[in-house]
Amino acid sequence: MRQIVLDTETTGLNPRTGDRVIEVGCVELKNRMLTGNNFHCYINPERDSEEGALAVHGLTTEFLRDKPKFAEIAAELRDYISGAEVIIHNAPFDLGFLNNEFKLLGLPTFTEHCSSVIDTLANAKEMHPGKRNSLDALCDRYGVSNSHRKLHGALLDAELLADVYLSMTRGQNSLSMDLEVETGNDGAELEVVPLAIVIELAASADEIAEHESLLGGLDKAVKGTCVWRNYI
Structure with missing residues (x-):
């Protein structure tokens, strides 16, 4: 784009x-x-x-x-x-x-x-x-x-x-974790890339209802549509 x-x-x-x-x-x-x-x-x-x-x-x-x-x-x-x-x-x-x-x-x-x-x-x-x-x-x-x-x-x-x-607008553009930087014995920086394991679980009906209630409160607070609805 x-x-x-x-x-x-x-x-x-x-x-x-x-x-x-x-x-x-x-x-x-x-x-x-x-x-x-x-x-x-x-x-x-x-x-x-x-x-x-x-x-x-x-x-x-x-x-x-x-x-x-x-x-x-x-x-x-x-x-x-x-x-x-x-x-x-x-x-x-x-x-x-x-x-x-x-x-x-x-x-x-x-x-x-x-x-x-x-x-x-x-x-x-x-x-x-x-x-x-x-x-x-x-x-x-x-x-x-x-x-x-x-x-x-x-x-x-x-x-x-x-x-x-x-x-x-950065949001969560990726599921990668931040890189940690460590220093070796010679003083040089070593890049350590941690392993990220992502497990996706479906929300329950109660969790969905609670989430919608929270968004409704945010909508009311900003007198419109809260920005978090863009990420649903």
Whole structure:
């Protein structure tokens, strides 16, 4: 499966009032592995950034003045994300801007070129109701280092989000046990792979009923469908 983790920076908060995209950063995952085939560009928005936005991303009008306009990178971006599942934190914000940029060029919307979209903010709110679920908060929660993040940057944030997404969705991808590392007499590390024996037993009717009752309580707590139903 091909997935693209995407982030943007913009001149402000609302494309309907003329705000534009000034940076796009994308990280490619294939079968949950980073490929290094990333996409990144700065864009001349032909307008100044709002003061609040500038404080967040630090991309000045002077820096962006000689960068390509969105029309010059639209085809490359479209081809890069075409047919992929796109992963975005707070997807409505970025998609609102990208769809607007494509609309200004008379092109089908950005979303039409994706196979689907995953909003990690919506997923995080479902998994961690009542807690902070910003990208920084999720980095802290999942042990992803963001100490080098002084200002927001689209590519850096996409890289951080890729690590967060993989941690959020890791689950139980295999039945293998963690490897233990021992040291031999010569100081070299020896890898010890323990034998794992898995015995599958069918649940009884009482156990199934108890499990369903537990899931029902979790559904009620999150006011929807709890994430554990995805693993049934």
